[in-house]
Amino acid sequence: MTQSKISVKNLNMYYGDFHALKNVNLEVEANQVTALIGPSGCGKSTFLRVLNRMNDLIEGVKVEGSVLLDGCDIYRPEEDVVNLRKRIGMVFQRPNPFPMSVYDNIAYGPRIHGIKDKRKLDEIVEKSLRAAVIWDEVQDRLYKSAIGLSGGQQQRICIARLLAVEPEVLLMDEPTSALDPLATMKIEELIQALKKEYTIIIVTHNMQQAARVSDVTAFFLTGDLLEYGKTDTIFTKPTDKRTEDYITGRFG
Amino acid sequence: MNARLADKIATLTFWVGALIVILILGSMIAYLLYHGGKYISWDFLTKPAQAIRAGGGIGPQIFNSFYLLFLSMLITVPIGVLGGIYLAEYAGNNKLTEAIRLCIETLNSLPSIVVGLFGLLVFVNMTGWGYSLISGALALTVINLPLMVRFTEEAIRGVPASLREASLNLGANHWQTILRVVLPSAFPGLVSGAIITSGRVFGEAAALLFTAGMSSPALDFSQWNIFHPASPLNPFRPAETLAVHIWKVNTEGLIPDLRRVADGSAAVLILVVLGFNMAARWLGSKIHRRMTGT
Structure with a gap:
């Protein structure tokens, strides 16, 4: 059995007294798109932020259990959080x-990480913008x-900005919820193209979107991961x- | 009483309140400009003051005011900005932070004459510098610092959290995020904060009476050696500012054209302060537009 890109084991998370994630276990395979779905407040966005430790910035958050990235726990004390966020980036x-x-x-990212050479930067900028399919427009x-720029263009700029630091995993937190249908379609096509090189986890409210773009779907409800498996199976023969x-659409 | 009537009355009340404020301030400015404006001339703005005879100007006083302002901002801005960054970005919710805030509030409400007397004891006597620009600048710093810290903190807190998150998500650390994203976004706020603070200091007299002094040596504007006693740039010479000059002429002036000098100086002072505030607004919005590209 090959090792999962991200392996979440017995994860519990608390905001103060509130038990936000309850004993979540999830394997995320490399070069796949994993969709996280569920009603508002079910913990899917919270879960996403656990994966690159963005919750560290909030006071009163406690995380138990382990999150392994390539077999290495990102919550171990000596983890370099700054470097972790370079490997796992988020689109908001x-x-x-x-x-x-x-x-x-x-x-911005390449400069932060020490690249000063103008020609190298030019190269990265063009490559990233092309990869995010926004080069022709800008x-x-x-x-x-x-x-x-328009909202949809801005979102692709944000994706290009992320690609420029060459992350391994892209976390997307409802990346199209503020966009019109046409811009949404472009982002979805982009996600399909990007999964060849990246591992993608996307939170979405849109069932069709989850069905269209993802290989694996995970369904969250009030902090529990109720069910996860191949998107086809989840959408046609859910067990729960x-x-x-x-x-x-009976609730949510 | 129905809701619509109540709404009308409330609106009217606020209008009246605002009108009263504008009337009081407007009539004061108009009064000052009416009485002093006619005395403002190139000669008045450039010639040195006279002790006994008529016909004196306020040239050195204007220069002193600006130079003192420059010196004090040179000290205030770096310390104030650093303090503001600390409070906005690093300070936790604890007793130490509360104590710092209490100190800043207290410092901010300190009467300026108290700051002046403190300056006399510490910056003038203890240091042995005597009445000097540097002592005055330090006293002004004491007055300025709380404001500058607060302006900085507000400007930094005004930067959207989403920009911070974006930066951290690209693998930038806290310091890189502050330097490259937070400070540039807060910059317009910092500039207007610094300029508004400047305007307040420009009109300050009480804190300077006993620190920068009430006299000015004969200045030689061709003397560029800053350690020469007649050099305008020498920070260790005494320097009477415009505001102090107004106070002195009014209280112990011996010149026959006392009203002319006092009214003219007051008009110049109010114009400069007005200019500062307008510059703050103009520059702030201009920088904001340039940085956001809108």
Whole structure:
């Protein structure tokens, strides 16, 4: 059996007294798209933030259990969190480009990690923008502010910005919920293209989206991981009645 | 009483309140400009003051005010910004932070004459510098610092959390995030904060009476050796500022054209402060637009 990219074992998480994630076990395979679905407040976004320790920034959060990335626990005390976030990056619900030029947005990460050579940076910027399928739209305005772009373009800039630091895992927290259908379609196509090189975990409220883009789907309910398996199976023959009710729109 | 009437009355009340404020402030500015404006001339702005005879100007006083402001901002801005960054980014919710905040609040409400007397004891006597620009600048720093810290903290807290998260998610550490994302985004706020603080200091007199002093040596504007006693840039010379000059002329002036000098100086002072505040708004929004590219 090959080793999973990410392996979550007996994970419990608390916000103060609130038990947000209850004994979650999940294996995420490399080069697959895993969709996390479930009603609001079920813990799917929280779970996503556990995976690159973004919850560290919030006071009163306690995590138990283990999260293995390539077999190595990211919650062990000597883990370098800064380096971890370089390996596992996140795309947020609302596009959040820096108030800088398109070029500086993409070059931000590489510069942070010590690349100064202008030609190398140019190369990375172009490659990342091409990979995020936004190059054609912005190549003439690389030195203008990224804030002037449309929401969908901004989101692809944010994805390009992430690709520029060459992460291994992309976490996407409802990346299309603030976008129109056309922009959503572009992002979904992009996700399909990116999974060849990256492991992708996406939180979504949109059932069709989960069905369209993911290989594996995990269904969360009030902090429990109720069911997970191949997306086809989950959507056609769910074993749990509650999964079926949610997917068919009976609640959520 | 129905809701619509109540809403109308509330609106009216707020309008009246705002109108009263504008009337009081507006009439004061108009009064000062009306009485002093006619005395402002190139000669008045550039010539040195006279002790006994008529016809003196306020040239050195204006220079002193600006130079003192520059010196004090040179000390205030770095310390204030560092303090503000600490409070916004690093300080936890604990007793130490509470104590620091209490100190800042207290410092902020300290009467400036008390700061002046403290300055006399510490910056003038203990250091042995005597009445000097540097003592005055330090006294002004005491007055300025709480404001600068608060402006900085507010500006930094105003930076959206999403930008911080984006930076951290690219593998940047806390310091890199502050330096490259947080501070640039907070920059317009920092600039307006610094300028507003400047305006407040420009009008300060009480803290300077006993620190920068009430006299100015004869200045030689061609003397660039900053250690020469007649050099305008020498930080260890006494320096009477515009605000102090107004106070002195009014209380112990011997010149026959006392009203002219006092009114003219007051008008110049209010114009400069007005200019500072408008510059703060203008520059703040201009930088904001440039940085966000909108």
